[in-house]
Amino acid sequence: MEISELRALLTPDGLELLDSLGPVEQVGDVARSVSQLRAAGHSPDLVSAVVGQARLRAKATGKFGDFAARMLFTRAGLEQATRLGVAARHAQRLRQAGITHVSDLGCGIGGDSLAFAGAGLDVLAVDADEVTAAIAAYNLAPFGEDATVLHGTAEDHVPAGGVATQAIWMDPARRTSGHSETSRVSSSDYSPPLDWAFDVASRIPAGIKLGPGHDRDALPADAEAQWVSADGSVVELVVWTGSLAREGVRRAALVVRGERSHELTAGADADDAPVRDLGAFLHEPDGAVIRARLIGDVARTLDAGMLDERIAYLTSDAALTSPFVQSFRVRETMPANPKAISAVLKAHGIGTLEIKKRGMDIDPAAFRKKLTLRGDQAATLILTRVGDQRRAILADRVPAPE
Known part of the structure; x- marks a missing residue:
């Protein structure tokens, strides 16, 4: 989405038009909707934005459920966003650790921040992309002053630290910049840089979301590494540090199926079981x-x-x-x-x-x-x-x- 499209959309008439259009689920629906809206005299920017958002809302239901119907997205932001059910479990961990304020540095469309604010945490959400930050602000608007969104870099908004109830959440961008077609980059090109993120996390309690296939040997030795699967697919690896890392836990597998979740934890990699013949x-x-x-x-x-x-x-x-x-x-x-x-x-x-x-x-x-x-x-x-x-x-x- 371009800034001109976003400006056209973020008006009372634009948002009303989006809500009236409903979900656009099939490719054929896109062409039909564009033709109808253009015939009704709407501008190209508004038509592009409204139809694009209706299509993304339909796709987002799998990650955000009913919340998707009132959210805005970019294509890349939706692909990279944490599923709301998984984000809610992250928020629960922060609450259990006594955290009351979290800085979401690299918030994307605000998926994790939604869960944090919904759990009663004060949230500062920051994103380096202007359009993405504006969309996050829209998505978090229902939380009022409890959720502040800024356009800026993670590096410029690190809290001072030293506050026991304060933590950081980071989801470094693992793809090239853009709102639609993006490609994966190596860990040395993450934004913010991963070495920088790990350094910050050594001083301030943090959760850092990474791809599940991230090099295990490159993880901080004193952190907790938690792999998360949702409905059969491994969706992420979270590196927890400081008070957010559980005592004695260095390896964890969180398995989420529907509304239920189960977790296996250990202090280290487990020894494999012996090989045996096929049984029953x-x-x-x-x-x-x-x-x-x-x-x-x-x-x-x-x-x-x-x-x-x-x-x-x-x-x-x-x-x-x-x-x-x-x-x-x-x-x-x-x-x-x-x-x-x-x-x-x-x-x-x-x-x-x-x-x-x-x-x-x-x-x-x-x-x-x-x-x-x-x-x-x-x-x-x-x-x-x-x-x-x-x-x-x-x-x-x-x-x-x-």
Whole structure:
């Protein structure tokens, strides 16, 4: 979004027009809406802004739920924003640590700040991009004086420190600047610079949001590293310092599914469980557990071992499961070739098949076309390596625990 479009939108008439348009969900809806608004005599800048925002609001529902209907976005800002349910858990941690004021340095469209202000914290939100800062100000306006938004750099708005109830939240930009098409940059080109962010965090309690695949060896040794997954996808790594880092915790995996969350914590990487033969159950650890290297701790709660030392599958004979894994009851195993698999699928009357793979260079969609699927039964096919063999495991999902 350009500044001219934002100015056209941030008027009573512009916002009323946006609210009256409703969500624009399909590509065809975009062209139709543009034509209708232009025919009604609205300016090109206003039409572009209104239709663009309606499209983004529809996309934002997955991250912000009903709140999306009253928010403004940039395309890049929405892509990089924290999901509101995850941000709410960050806000809860700040509250539990006794924090009352947080400086969100690099606030983007204000997703994290929304959660902080909603939790009753006083928020100072800062962003270096003029358009993005203006959008954050609009999104945070319902909180009045409890949320202040400034256009400026993180480096120029670091609090003095020394106040026990004050903390910093940073989400360094990991992509090139812009409001729509952006590309990833290396950690040396983050904004603000990551070395600077870690230095500030060594002096002031902080949470620093990073990509989940960030180099573990580059993390501060005295910080808590928390990997977060939401509904099956690992979405972020947060580095917590000072009073926001929990005593004795250096590795954590937070698993969020819908309204529920579960967390596994440890003082260090867990030792892996020994390798064992395939048992009655196969368990796929959540991605956050894998990133945090806490697979061994999960294995021991399930009385399970590794299926292969190089691949993150666990196996056991005990009828146990956990919020930190997806569990499957094994039906049958076979060589991982389409002919052998199709014969087994036919014998079981499998017509609906979920395909999962790990440790094998296979495109599940392409592999599915090689299989014969007939019948009214459903199952899961797991393709993996066991030692030097390529194996296929036919299994049934075990319901996740509440």
